[in-house]
């Protein structure tokens with residue numbers, strides 16, 4: 001793996017405040033394209049996406065999470081969905097969605113944009129589905145808030161590796 005990928009993985013941060021500058025639709029497509037290059041079980045590609053830039057929809061979505069201020073301040077959102085009709089294994093398909101989302105976050109950084117993975121909104125996933133006018137086979141996995149970062153000095157910590165490695169055999 002090239003060191004630039006390792007650096008991108010380590011230097012990615014959740015970005016929660018954005019300038020008012022809109023995000024080009026082409027950039028949102030690039031982010032989604034990176035997502036769909038994620039691995040998936042049987043290569044079933046169970047992910048689906050909703051792109052939101054409309055201010056009214058964003059305001060309605062903001063009411064569905066305690067992190068509404070992030071949504072309200074983000075010029076673009078991408079709802080990441082699982083298509084239940086494409087799902088073959090609940091656990092593996094959810095894992096595929098996670099891989100897809102991480103690819104999208106890294107792509108966002110590569111495009112000099114910022115993003116945060118919003119999961120708390122899942123508690124209102126049914127309301128979100130109605131706001132988007134989606135069929136019931138689509139299950140919300142996350143909403144990504146995306147924009148031009150207003151700052152890039154966020155810090156994040158990870159515990160030492162030794163705390164995670166339970167055994168070396």
Ligand SMILES: Cc1cc2nc3c(=O)[nH]c(=O)nc-3n(C[C@H](O)[C@H](O)[C@H](O)COP(=O)(O)O)c2cc1C
Pocket residue numbers: 012013014015016067070116117118119120121154155156
């Ligand atoms: C499954 C999941 C759900 C998350 N939900 C939220 C959320 O609802 N609101 C939020 O501000 N950040 C959310 N985050 C972002 C985490 O808080 C963030 O990734 C973590 O604090 C580490 O910071 P870093 O991404 O800058 O390394 C979520 C991340 C994941 C993976």
